[in-house]
Amino acid sequence: MAKTKKATGKIAPKADAADQLKDFMVDGLKDLYWAEKALVKNLPKMAKNATSKKLKDAVQGHLDETKNQVKRLEAAFKALKLKPAAEKCDAMDGLLKEAVSIMEETEPGAVRDAAIIAAAQKVEHYEIASYGTLATYAKLLGEKEVMKLLLETLKEEKTCDKDLTKLAKSEINMKAK
Secondary structure (H helix, E strand, O other), X not given: OHHHHHHHOOOOOOOOOOOOHHHHHHHHHHHHHHHHHHHHHHHHHHHHHOOOHHHHHHXXXXXXXXXXXXXXXXXXXXXXXXXXXXXXXXXXXXXXHHHHHHHHOXXXXXXXXXXXXXXXXXXXXXXXXXHHHHHHHHHHOOOHHHHHHHHHHHHHHHHHHHHHXXXXXXXXXXXXX
């Protein structure tokens, strides 16, 4: 049997695998909860390594926003009558490790600032995809309060991404050039 699975590329589900969309949505919330809490720990490193005052301020501002996003996820769990729980998010873990690697591979200054923006935007794009998907699931499942909370965070993530792009294009990337 193992040979058949290997040959066909089929992956066997774990014993506790989600078989309902709501369960899969909750798994996603757990991932995001871990991810946002990890960001709260890691954003200060990015701010500390930035040299541009505007970039430092942007990262610090997003840190404050991220702390509120953690609270919003806790409210989403509460709306679902669940205790907030975090499960390691492999995607965010990888993105944060890459952010550290990017900083190690660049000298302090404009090039590192450009690299920090690149790393931060990878994080934002992951979050935009995740919050958008989970908000769609919440809407489909009739979880209006959860949907509202997720859409509020989604809007913030999109704004952060746009602000980082503007900062990169208007200043940081030109200095790095």
